[in-house]
Amino acid sequence: MEMHDLCAIAARETHCVLATAIKVEGHAYRKQGVSMLLTEDGEMYGSISPGCLESDLQARVSHVLDTKQMEFAEYDMRPEDDLSWGETIGCGGLVVVLLEPVCDDLRFILQKMHESFQSGTWVALTRTFQDDYTRVEYDWKRIEPAEKRHQPVLRPALVPPHDRLANDNLTSLQVDVQHSSGNLKHEHTESTQPSLDAELPRLTLVPEIPTSDAFSTNPWDLPQQLTSLYTPKPRLIIIGAGNDVIPVATLSQSAGFRVVVADWRESLCSLERFPGTELVLGFPAEIMPLLNVNNGDYLIMMSHNFPRERELLEMLVDCEYAYLGIMGSKTRTARLLDGLPPLKHVHSPVGLSIGADGPEQIAISIAAELIACKHKVSALSSGVVEKGSVAHANDGHRSGSR
Incomplete structure (x- = not known):
């Protein structure tokens, strides 16, 4: 389930939480940037894992909705000798999930994103963490269709990461952030721009500015700014x-x-x-x-x-x-x-x-x-098909049956 569907569902669900994997390291079921919706009455739309994390995320929904504050939830499944997750974990990676109550301003943004998707428009959603990751500012912007810039459909020009998104369609909001307690680990990774061939949604990472207490408020070395770029459904x-x-x-x-x-x-x-x-x-x-x-x-x-x-x-x-x-x-x-x-x-x-x-x-x-x-996957793209491999179609006529 993609963001297009989640935006439509959020419009009809009065009490729900948007969960987004904002950092993924190691092997994981879904890629960084993927989201899902969880409702107060236990409904789940979409997924972040094959079922390993969703029950714990669902257990946090009531608190997030009651406080109307966001939470970070860490799931570190990398240590081979860590049996705390039991036999249900099959990923073995680190996943940091941001839970956001869908109310007021965020609901407005998701509604506008849905309208943009319906009109075939790209959307960039930016979260900028401030005050040592205790406050977040949302920006969203409609992006001109790639064909108007004569670029391939899946290769839009990303918004410059150090610049604020600004145009007539921009909305800037501020929401308090609450961190969940737990045994936190510090893993430093360099902030990188996503590959142009990466599966959408993508996260544009902006290096954070170090602070004296960065590890107490940002133990996962999250970038200061995250930009997710979403395309309309083809x-x-x-x-x-x-x-x-x-x-x-x-x-x-x-x-x-x-x-x-x-x-x-x-x-x-x-x-x-x-x-x-x-x-x-x-x-x-x-x-x-x-x-x-x-x-x-x-x-x-x-x-x-x-x-x-x-x-x-x-x-x-x-x-x-x-x-x-x-x-x-x-x-x-x-x-x-x-x-x-x-x-x-x-x-x-x-x-x-x-x-x-x-x-x-x-x-x-x-x-x-x-x-x-x-996703531009083709076994024939290199001109060589190994024996026994599945042949994907290419331009022109293809021999063989389905």
Whole structure:
């Protein structure tokens, strides 16, 4: 579950806490910067661990909500001889979690972030710790889409770390911080900028200014400023609303895509069949202006109607997009593309080559390929595929079955 979903859930949950892994060292289930929501009545949305930490985090929720103060919680699972965590710990790393009551100002920020995500806008959320980590200031800012700066979709220009985020959409807030007690360990790590290829959300680390009592208020050597950069959900446009599209839409939503189903058949293109998706009804010439395809979009042709798909492909010639999957054999795809200028990012047959059989397994192969392309993972990127490895799709036509 990503921040887009958490922001939407926070809007309906009146008493909840945002938990964020602000420091991760060693092996851990999730990466630094990931968040989850915990409610007063015991509901959990998202995860930080495979289940090792969530019960303890949930036990802190009432106190955080009662005091309306933030807490740091440390989980140090690195010592091999430390049996205090029992047999449920399978990570062996250090995780420092920041728990924030979702009320007043933070709730307002999450609402604005949700609105930004809905409009397809990037968001930077900055926490600046002050007064020796006893107070925190929030900044948030909408970031211009990467395509307007002619940069790859997953490589936005990060906000300069030593500068305050400032524009018309900026909100600055102050909230008191409370530290949880416990046996604290001091581990020094250098503050670094995240790799441009790192999985989002990312944390931009700003070196802290040493103080005389830094170890009493900041035992984990946290940077003074943390900036998390979040992108909108990538949009997956599926052309076709047949029965085989249903599992593809369901799995793609679970994989973090904003799914749009487009078809000219009203009886098939319905919310009863595709709950939680956006529906666009019409023939290719009618839906293309509505879709406004851009370079962050993923498209899949699954209508099984040759003339309609050919018509739509002709209109995609001058469009920018991230992925174009075509359902069907290589022969059918070759006929569809015959006479057209070369199209970009074509994946055909659509889906990873996992030997899939039947709609559900084919949907899994498609969802897996979408995830691989989203994170730019490709076994063919180096031009070499080892024997027995799973082949990911690349540009152009791909041989082999799913």
